[in-house]
Amino acid sequence: MKIAVDAMGGDKAPEVVVQGALEAASKFDVHVILVGHEASLTGLLANHKTDGRVSIHHCEEMVGMEESPLKALRKKKDTSIGVAFRLAKEGVADAVISAGNSGATLAAGVLALGRISGLERPAIASIVPTENGPIILIDAGANVDCRPAQLFQFGVMAHAFGCSCLAMAKPKIALLNIGEEGSKGNELVRYTYDLFEKSSLNFVGNIEGRELLRGDVKIVVCDGFVGNVALKLTEGTAESMARLMKRELMRTFLGRIAFVLGRKAFFRFARELSYEEYGGAPLLGLKGIGIICHGGSSAKAICNAVNMAAQYARNRTVEKMSLELKSYNLGQGI
């Protein structure tokens, strides 16, 4: 399995990205193609035994974190993310991962590989750790204004991905909403409810934000605006709580002792809620494989993302997704 890694994308690129790629190549049955500036990358690979499982594909340019994705891709023909997806298109790579500009990853993926036939819009499936194992939140930010048929397709894709790559069996699917009854919510969610209800998916209705991290419902569907706000809010709340708790503990002598004694548990627990375990968010709906990693990804996150990309390819998930989408014959304009 050959995985193209955008070596120039991410807050700590290329160093940390290369480190993660090296880890993946030594741990998993993959070949990693580092796409980026050869001179910088060669230096980082020196002193590492790669057994020929890591190679470099040179390119001159990159898309910056703050650049407008489409403008950057139009202007620069030789960016690391663009070239990585071109390798996937040519069959040289089986999958692409990037911790760079996520809009550019989405755009470059669609431009190079195209969408699954019959699919309206690709979406970002964020794999969220919960009290009860990972769940999929889709869409995590690719589509800020959606129609019901699009939301429904997001659910179908996440279902195929969850079953194929996360060992989910008949996962419960719900819409993220502001109440449990089918009559609740905004227009978009109310119409989407009906589409899910008519399907053969294991649709359990609406889920409120309060229940999300319990992890009982495995696939949570919403538009990309709500999904992105939700994800960042979850991260922010966890961080704020950790800071507040430390501040409170530090105020008293007993609290400080408690903090020192409980240190390991605090870290273990923080790790449980960390995105590192899955490494990245698969971009579902491409005729191929793309994984979007957090800009601040650690080497471990990159390593795990490479592994997920390999599984994604090995399990023929795109084909399964395509068949599942085809089985729902949605009319246009819903």
Next chain:
Amino acid sequence: MKIAVDAMGGDKAPEVVVQGALEAASKFDVHVILVGHEASLTGLLANHKTDGRVSIHHCEEMVGMEESPLKALRKKKDTSIGVAFRLAKEGVADAVISAGNSGATLAAGVLALGRISGLERPAIASIVPTENGPIILIDAGANVDCRPAQLFQFGVMAHAFGCSCLAMAKPKIALLNIGEEGSKGNELVRYTYDLFEKSSLNFVGNIEGRELLRGDVKIVVCDGFVGNVALKLTEGTAESMARLMKRELMRTFLGRIAFVLGRKAFFRFARELSYEEYGGAPLLGLKGIGIICHGGSSAKAICNAVNMAAQYARNRTVEKMSLELKSYNLGQGI
């Protein structure tokens, strides 16, 4: 100051509501009118010295938590929430608070008191405790589908309320969005951005979910769908984290000791993030005062909500809000 309290509304009504009302009457300079079933309420007041500062206004019916607000209000003419707002309309009460069906509180408030002239839609302003004092999140669930002019008016109302009742001075206002740049977000937010930018409010642009609980931005504006999801997600994340942390600590001997030693700090810290301090979410935009309390409100929350309602009335906040809204002459249909 006379505050009408819907004694029948809330998961623990009427017992806990009455207890909170009694506390408020003994602590603050208010007279509480308990609106509800006289026979049940008289029993709860027995053995309490109220110095004539708590009275009962009898009514026969109530709106259940699961009932459709408009249908219930149309069918039952003598519900506790309906009667409470009627007392406000007649000038017998200065404000209304309820921990009951929030849709019914909103509807009964609008029906009895009407909207501030020129205002399109009333909204729920949730007062959220953060690392850096309380902030206002508006709309917390009254309006699931909004137009830009409505979101803008939410911001103006929250500004007037924050300055008048929460001692905010030139509070920073931002839109809840998925990125910081003005070009980010869905259509609704992008158009609303321009309206705020042209205003004389202290608009600082967009805020991401990650920053919300830092509490630097004091007024955060979004539609009621996003706001309600966000609020419940914050609560749920905090609860999940607390459970996960306890589970991790309990796994080891040192962890268990840490938990016992740190107990007080844990509770203090949980209290800091609790909604109890402010008791309820003011319903902004009525020609009068309504406060929506959490269904599971404690006596303390009810007591604090009564105090907030009294301040709201005392500071003539509705008049200030009305003047501030008038100063922005928005065209129709935006």
